[in-house]
Amino acid sequence: MKDDSLVTHAGNAPFENHGVINPPVYHASTILFPTLAAYRNAKTAKVRYGRRGTPTSHALEDAIAALEGGSGAVSTPSGLSAITAVVTACVKMGDHILVTDSAYQPTRHFCQTVLKKFGVEAEYYDSAIGVGIESLIRPNTSVVFVESPGSLTFEVQDLPAIAEAAHKAGAIVIADNTWGAGYYYKPLALGADITVQAGTKYIVGHSDANLGVAVWKDSEKFGRIRDDVQSMGICVGPDDLYLALRGLRTMxxxxxxxxxxxxxxxxxxxxxxxxxxxxxxxxxxxxxxxxxxxxxxxxxxxxxxxxxxxxxxxxxxxxxxxxxxxxxxxxxxxxxxxxxxxxxxxxxxxxxxxxxxxxxxxxxxxxxxxxxxxxxxxxxxxxxxxx
Ligand SMILES: Cc1ncc(COP(=O)(O)O)c(C=O)c1O
Incomplete structure (x- = not known):
């Protein structure tokens, strides 16, 4: 499917909803199970508790995963929460991470405050570094964070070169893909492992909701991110999910x-x-x-x-x-x-x-x-x- 068809249809399942085109807005916390056996099997149900996802959040996540060329996605209440939750899910105490010097300022702020408190050191690299990033990678470098083009100054990064060097050293490459919106830029095809987007921008498209989405390429390696993000209690209100789905259709x-x-x-x-x-x-x-x-x-x-x-x-x-x-x-x-x-x-x-x-x-x-x-x-x- 070409991207214009994909943003128009991906995630929709009209005949699961009486032919209604747009996914319904499921307002839900409690989900009921008809029998004790079904309740006991809740862990295997796709919908088991509102915070863990509803058909509305699944529709958006499926659509953005398809747009980014990924195998799975999780939605969060803002672009910044997608960044912070995914970085947190990918690091542990004592790690070193490399972050582009041109990153969105609140990304840096999170690294300098919250991550630092948990013993993770962020080092900033020149966005023009390309393959030279090799020289900054340490044995404990777990993440390379890319944002291309960068905030405020709009430098484009050589993502394939950076990703190759990072992968040689076993580091995970996370790309903030808000500017390209998954429509004009496909970091997962260029070597990134995970993309994050402030859906607040071009997915929502009407300045009326905050939203974030993280997409990973390989569910076997990174599917656990959904669990980690959900363990932090992160979920999106259903009306904002709906606004994002509605915005996506005209991207x-x-x-x-x-x-x-x-x-x-x-x-x-x-x-x-x-x-x-x-x-x-x-x-x-x-x-x-x-x-x-x-x-x-x-x-x-x-x-x-x-x-x-x-x-x-x-x-x-x-x-x-x-x-x-x-x-x-x-x-x-x-x-x-x-x-x-x-x-x-x-x-x-x-x-x-x-x-x-x-x-x-x-x-x-x-x-x-x-x-x-x-x-x-x-x-x-x-x-x-x-x-
Ligand atoms: C590049 C980039 N990433 C992330 C964000 C954060 O998005 P949100 O405001 O939804 O938290 C922004 C917001 O301006 C941004 O410009």
Missing amino acids: GVRLPRHFESGLAIARWLKARPEVSHVMHPALEDDPGHELWKRDFTGASGLFGFVLHETDQTALAAMMDGLKFHGMGASWGGYESLLIPTNPNSSRSATRWEIEGQGMRIHVGLEDPEDLIADLEAGLDRLGAAGK
Whole structure:
């Protein structure tokens, strides 16, 4: 099945539900068993207690596992909980893990606080390291955590080279696949063992629910992750699962629009005198472009750029008058967003050397001409208020 058919149908079983197309929203904690024998066999039942999964969660997990090319999946209440639960399931006291320096900041925070408390040491590596990761692997390295492209700065990583080196040393490769959404990037086919996604972004797609999903390639090796995640009591509310399933069905029309408009706006920004850099791997002169072309089939609507102007009053003049670009955390919804960033505040192995004001933009589904007009007026205000 091609991905557009898969996101449309995977996980649905209409004739198990009176022909109803969408999986019903099962609100359930207690599940009843008709006989004592069935109750005693509950462990083998696919549905045995609400927290352990319902037909609604199974439908979403089956669909995302199929999209990522995995053999199993587990859903969690946020993207961050998918990351923290899966990393926790893959490490033990005394381990060392390697995390890309370009990782989403709360991933780093978790490593520096919770993991550290349990005697797991996280070391950060340059996202450009590729096969050079070999030199950082220690006998106790259990996990290599990849996020490609990276948060805020959008460097593409050489996942196959990293995975080969990690596997030689027996380490597990976990990839945060939120940007590629399982639609434009298939880390499991490129060597990762497990992917995690903030379904909050492009799966949900409407900025109205938090959700995470972890998918593993090999259920024999990693199927235990479901048990570990469930042992932590992690489960998702049924309405959020439903919103994610509903969002997923239109991913195949939303993402190409984010890609097309995003790239058009990246090119437009690049030509503006106020902008010194645009970090978008689909741009031909982006340092990650060759890897992106090799490993990705498209790009999401999220990328970065840098303004020459660093005066904060001028920046406020630009931002406060925007009509279509909202200011707020997260991304992946239908709407455009724009926020200032400071990449150096969340890296330690490398320094972001580019001078200027970092920005992160999410190009939504609005008409790109309206978005460009909004940005143009903003850049004009920036220029007029600047020093
Ligand atoms: C790359 C990436 N991973 C994970 C997350 C976490 O997702 P959530 O907000 O659902 O916890 C985010 C959120 O912004 C993200 O950008």
